[in-house]
Amino acid sequence: MTAPIRVAIAGYGNLGRGAQAAIKQSPDMQLVGVFSRRDPSSVTLIDASVPVYSMDDIEHYKNDIDVLILCGGSKSDLPEQGPYLASLFNIVDSFDTHANIPDYYAALDTPATQAGKVALLSVGWDPGLFSINRLYGEAILPAGETYTFWGKGLSQGHSDAVRRVAGVKSGVQYTLPSESAMARVRSGEQPQLTTREKHTRECFIVLEESADADTVREAIVTMPNYFADFDTSVNFIDQATFDAEHQSMPHGGFVIRSGVSGAEQANQVLEFSLKLGSNPGFTSSVLVAYARAAFKMNQNGEQGARTVLDVAPGLLSPKSPAQLRKELL
Amino acid sequence: MTAPIRVAIAGYGNLGRGAQAAIKQSPDMQLVGVFSRRDPSSVTLIDASVPVYSMDDIEHYKNDIDVLILCGGSKSDLPEQGPYLASLFNIVDSFDTHANIPDYYAALDTPATQAGKVALLSVGWDPGLFSINRLYGEAILPAGETYTFWGKGLSQGHSDAVRRVAGVKSGVQYTLPSESAMARVRSGEQPQLTTREKHTRECFIVLEESADADTVREAIVTMPNYFADFDTSVNFIDQATFDAEHQSMPHGGFVIRSGVSGAEQANQVLEFSLKLGSNPGFTSSVLVAYARAAFKMNQNGEQGARTVLDVAPGLLSPKSPAQLRKELL
Numbered sequence: 011m012t013a014p015i016r017v018a019i020a021g022y023g024n025l026g027r028g029a030q031a032a033i034k035q036s037p038d039m040q041l042v043g044v045f046s047r048r049d050p051s052s053v054t055l056i057d058a059s060v061p062v063y064s065m066d067d068i069e070h071y072k073n074d075i076d077v078l079i080l081c082g083g084s085k086s087d088l089p090e091q092g093p094y095l096a097s098l099f100n101i102v103d104s105f106d107t108h109a110n111i112p113d114y115y116a117a118l119d120t121p122a123t124q125a126g127k128v129a130l131l132s133v134g135w136d137p138g139l140f141s142i143n144r145l146y147g148e149a150i151l152p153a154g155e156t157y158t159f160w161g162k163g164l165s166q167g168h169s170d171a172v173r174r175v176a177g178v179k180s181g182v183q184y185t186l187p188s189e190s191a192m193a194r195v196r197s198g199e200q201p202q203l204t205t206r207e208k209h210t211r212e213c214f215i216v217l218e219e220s221a222d223a224d225t226v227r228e229a230i231v232t233m234p235n236y237f238a239d240f241d242t243s244v245n246f247i248d249q250a251t252f253d254a255e256h257q258s259m260p261h262g263g264f265v266i267r268s269g270v271s272g273a274e275q276a277n278q279v280l281e282f283s284l285k286l287g288s289n290p291g292f293t294s295s296v297l298v299a300y301a302r303a304a305f306k307m308n309q310n311g312e313q314g315a316r317t318v319l320d321v322a323p324g325l326l327s328p329k330s331p332a333q334l335r336k337e338l339l
Numbered sequence: 340m341t342a343p344i345r346v347a348i349a350g351y352g353n354l355g356r357g358a359q360a361a362i363k364q365s366p367d368m369q370l371v372g373v374f375s376r377r378d379p380s381s382v383t384l385i386d387a388s389v390p391v392y393s394m395d396d397i398e399h400y401k402n403d404i405d406v407l408i409l410c411g412g413s414k415s416d417l418p419e420q421g422p423y424l425a426s427l428f429n430i431v432d433s434f435d436t437h438a439n440i441p442d443y444y445a446a447l448d449t450p451a452t453q454a455g456k457v458a459l460l461s462v463g464w465d466p467g468l469f470s471i472n473r474l475y476g477e478a479i480l481p482a483g484e485t486y487t488f489w490g491k492g493l494s495q496g497h498s499d500a501v502r503r504v505a506g507v508k509s510g511v512q513y514t515l516p517s518e519s520a521m522a523r524v525r526s527g528e529q530p531q532l533t534t535r536e537k538h539t540r541e542c543f544i545v546l547e548e549s550a551d552a553d554t555v556r557e558a559i560v561t562m563p564n565y566f567a568d569f570d571t572s573v574n575f576i577d578q579a580t581f582d583a584e585h586q587s588m589p590h591g592g593f594v595i596r597s598g599v600s601g602a603e604q605a606n607q608v609l610e611f612s613l614k615l616g617s618n619p620g621f622t623s624s625v626l627v628a629y630a631r632a633a634f635k636m637n638q639n640g641e642q643g644a645r646t647v648l649d650v651a652p653g654l655l656s657p658k659s660p661a662q663l664r665k666e667l668l
Binding site: 024027028030031032034035036056108111112115132137139141142143144145146148149150151152153196198258271272273274276277278279280281282283284285286287288290291292294295296299302317318319320321322323324326327328331332334335336338339 | 356357359360361363364365385437440441444461466468470471472473474475477478479480481482525527587600601602603605606607608609610611612613614615616617619620621623624625628631646647648649650651652653655656657660661663664665667668
């Protein structure tokens, strides 16, 4: 057996914890350390057998890490840390601000190329696995339409908006794909649908003692931008139910390509979907599989910025190409 | 704009016709010829603006073809033609005898490598897109189970068996995924299921005039190996309905990975499915997209046998990597 891939984690929130757990599921990998901007002694790992280091010292570990998984946020952490860390390590991150991906790609490409490393950005499920399926769909069925539906998923921004309504003690909002819109797409109809037509919204609310349910419901469903144009349902529950049933972070969605192949003008529908019990738990599992790929690509002589669209599927697996052909084809 | 990719087709049955139609949907490709073992003058193309040549002459076109799509069958055509054609051209084929893939891979690898060409085998949906999704599933969720369901699909072998029953004038058999088995898998339960437990069978039969429906039904549902152990429904229809509704070749299926990510022991379900109005129409569309990839891989210096697991998704698209990052990520 070859030596395990030496992996480290930068940033230890939900994603970092998930990455540590996913590495434990991967016998070909060894977690060599967690890096944090917090005081290392204040960071509590899910498995304390691994050392925690200060981010300030990370360059001293340049020769001890085969690939570094960046678990910071896309808003400020990654744009700041990514280019610097790409000059030291093979990196993989989950940068997910879709509109800024081309700029962020360019910001990683130069330092990674100069350092002879691979910087694999925007790994996760959207961007990530959903992007791959959008590509498979349009490349295989050029005459067609691609549809993305999100949900059932917890929306942080809409949950915050609900909680700002007077009379709301606790609240969450889930985005759901519209069943009727999905049925139309799956039928091969190729309808034109806006984001609003594709989704409904569902709120679970615990009221303050003095609050009036109808007033709160009205304030929510008429809220401009957030809810006014959506089909929104509001459910009132007690705090115990809220605590028991609405603390996890489910998400998921559907990418559907509906197209027509040439010879017989036959309808062909390709669908990819995810039903995730934990959004950060899944995203970190994707990051760990792509960390393996980033390391192998660099071993194969690649350098510079890459995305999931550049990664051959076989590189994600710990199995050899011959074993994959035998078992999976 | 760069020059179009010069594509040729070897073998002109359902797959060859589908490939010609799919190439017409691809502005970056140009079909330069169709090769057949039949007398070229007897081959009727769906679009006759392309020349038909004899397979015997194919080596004379060595410098005129960027990639050759092999549209023969896996049983005898491809094992015979593949290694020879891989010594002349970049090729792509849909070899689908799962158990023989490692041997066929080896038979293509040597001539392709010696010729400095890429031979991309076993392209289609199973093996093919389903294989890719089995790989994504197990690489991302190593703790879990993968399930493949087929259907709704026309089964040639079972349709033949039904037609051999005395009293059957016309007949087809469709394999359907079991809804109850799929529901258990989607719930995250990870049940152990045999192929039989995952599928049901549905027959549409036109009776001979003198035949007794109950006798025919009994003969079908008790037929050993084919139907006895399955939940089988038999529907009797008239010839006009049969001709109108049962002449196409639908197929499809589902690959589902049900796994548990580490940190929160959260259930995570990944599902890929196809609902195909025409099985050969879709398979040939996949072949054409991978023909583009085979050519690009060879342009990038690759040579030897490859499978879909070796192909980065971006290579399937006519768009540039920068355009793909902007539009699809």
